[in-house]
Amino acid sequence: MGIAEWRGKLQRGEVSARELTDRHLARIESVDPTVHAFLEVTAERARADADRIDAARLAGESLPPLAGIPLAIKDNLCTKGIRTTCSSRMLENFVPPYESTVTERLWSAGAVLLGKTNLDEFAMGSSTETSAFGPSRNPWNPERVPGGSSGGSAAAVAAGECLASLGSDTGGSIRQPASFCGVVGLKPTYGRVSRWGLVAFASSLDQIGPFSTSVADSAEILQVIAGADRRDSTCLTTAVPDYRSALEQPVKGLRVGLIRECFEAEGLDPQVKASVLAAAAQLEQLGCELVDISCPRFNDGIATYYVIAPSEASANLARYDGVKYGLRAAADAGADNLAMMTARSRAEGFGDEVQRRILIGTYALSAGYVDAFYRKAQQVRTLIRQDFDRAYEQVDLLLTPTSPTTAFRFGAHAEDPLAMYLADLLTIPANMAGLPAISVPCGFDDQGLPIGLQLIGGVLQEARLLQLAHHYEQAAAVMAARPSASLVV
Ligand code: GLN
Numbered sequence: 001m002g003i004a005e006w007r008g009k010l011q012r013g014e015v016s017a018r019e020l021t022d023r024h025l026a027r028i029e030s031v032d033p034t035v036h037a038f039l040e041v042t043a044e045r046a047r048a049d050a051d052r053i054d055a056a057r058l059a060g061e062s063l064p065p066l067a068g069i070p071l072a073i074k075d076n077l078c079t080k081g082i083r084t085t086c087s088s089r090m091l092e093n094f095v096p097p098y099e100s101t102v103t104e105r106l107w108s109a110g111a112v113l114l115g116k117t118n119l120d121e122f123a124m125g126s127s128t129e130t131s132a133f134g135p136s137r138n139p140w141n142p143e144r145v146p147g148g149s150s151g152g153s154a155a156a157v158a159a160g161e162c163l164a165s166l167g168s169d170t171g172g173s174i175r176q177p178a179s180f181c182g183v184v185g186l187k188p189t190y191g192r193v194s195r196w197g198l199v200a201f202a203s204s205l206d207q208i209g210p211f212s213t214s215v216a217d218s219a220e221i222l223q224v225i226a227g228a229d230r231r232d233s234t235c236l237t238t239a240v241p242d243y244r245s246a247l248e249q250p251v252k253g254l255r256v257g258l259i260r261e262c263f264e265a266e267g268l269d270p271q272v273k274a275s276v277l278a279a280a281a282q283l284e285q286l287g288c289e290l291v292d293i294s295c296p297r298f299n300d301g302i303a304t305y306y307v308i309a310p311s312e313a314s315a316n317l318a319r320y321d322g323v324k325y326g327l328r329a330a331a332d333a334g335a336d337n338l339a340m341m342t343a344r345s346r347a348e349g350f351g352d353e354v355q356r357r358i359l360i361g362t363y364a365l366s367a368g369y370v371d372a373f374y375r376k377a378q379q380v381r382t383l384i385r386q387d388f389d390r391a392y393e394q395v396d397l398l399l400t401p402t403s404p405t406t407a408f409r410f411g412a413h414a415e416d417p418l419a420m421y422l423a424d425l426l427t428i429p430a431n432m433a434g435l436p437a438i439s440v441p442c443g444f445d446d447q448g449l450p451i452g453l454q455l456i457g458g459v460l461q462e463a464r465l466l467q468l469a470h471h472y473e474q475a476a477a478v479m480a481a482r483p484s485a486s487l488v489v
Pocket of ligand 1: 148169170309424
């Protein structure tokens with residue numbers, strides 16, 4: 001059942017916010033020892049939030065749009081008074097003195113916070129295996145990763161531990177775990193949603209968005225979190241359209257481009273390819289026109305991303321110096337002066353992948369190399385954007401698989417970071433160009449693991465993206481034919 005249905009039931013008093021919250025807390029208690037989607041469950045606060053909603057309803061007050069809806073929040077979004085760790089030892093005891101814009105908007109809309117979800121450390125990864133507090137597990141098969149970096153947020157929705165959640169997406173961290181966990185994940189246009197209070201990874205790429213079990217529910221969440229915010233100067237002031245009413249607009253005549261390079265990509269699992277092509281045929285049946293599109297620079301996304309993202313990360317993570325906040329190494333023999341204390345704090349606080357990114361980024365930005373690496377990468381980024389510009393002269397939306405494979409096993413890429421980076425081959429280009437993109441379940445492989453398709457829209461085309469995704473979801477009814485999996489609801 002979706003947010004709109006629950007809202008109706010709550011408004012009519014057929015269920016109380018407290019009951020809905022307690023039901024999810026019980027679900028967390030029973031499945032989270034296996035799934036480990038949550039780093040912290042805020043049960044007391046959730047019950048208090050829910051009780052307030054119930055009291056307001058009994059007093060005859062009109063309820064805000066997400067009143068009583070229990071949500072989970074990725075642990076790189078600041079929540080005032082509640083630990084926000086980024087799954088890092090560095091921030092293990094960090095309690096933010098302020099609230100992020102997105103969460104503030106959710107609480108004002110009446111949503112209930114169930115807890116904070118696991119991620120790859122500082123959102124760097126594609127499997128949650130780099131979390132300092134242990135990985136999350138895929139509810140479809142606990143031997144498999146849930147994807148990442150927002151793996152906890154995706155797994156929590158798939159396992160029915162919350163109705164929806166928030167994640168962040170720098171190179172695919174919402175869409176790839178959504179695809180691995182069989183849920184919907186939306187990365188909005190860069191600037192559509194305020195980044196205030198999101199712990200920065202790569203500031204020119206980071207964007208916050210929802211996970212949900214249906215496209216309509218993602219529209220509900222986006223409706224609340226989108227829009228201008230003077231505390232984030234990159235946040236767009238363009239008016240927020242009515243996403244919910246856009247869902248039912250007809251899709252007949254929409255031109256959908258299939259990016260040739262994506263379907264020919266090295267490492268694309270044939271089952272994923274077949275499933276996404278079958279979905280394309282279904283879009284055609286809905287009246288869409290399929291167009292073959294070439295984006296020759298699409299496959300350069302990974303190389304470009306792994307210069308730009310670590311460069312920005314190395315600058316953003318310089319603030320963890322053992323002084324202002326975060327972990328500080330003990331002032332014993334090895335750390336008796338400022339430089340040593342900083343070095344020791346960073347060595348103790350950051351895991352291997354984060355240190356690798358900082359080293360790569362610092363190198364790419366250093367004098368003598370900045371032109372060869374960082375500036376060159378920015379130029380390629382422009383070329384990727386131009387590929388999209390040309391494509392949108394011919395089509396309304398683009399279609400690709402979300403990830404080249406379904407969920408892999410723990411440790412599958414432990415020896416080879418490059419193999420892990422390839423998981424983002426198809427998601428990174430949308431971040432490079434700042435475009436909105438959504439992952440929607442489109443089938444299962446022969447192991448019973450979910451497959452996702454990705455739709456990419458032009459700048460600020462979220463409404464159209466949600467509209468086509470919604471029509472596809474309704475027509476395909478992928479989840480109705482799902483294989484049984486014990487941890488999935
Ligand atoms: N998996 C990518 C990385 O490791 C993307 C992460 C993200 O989008 N936050 O950087």
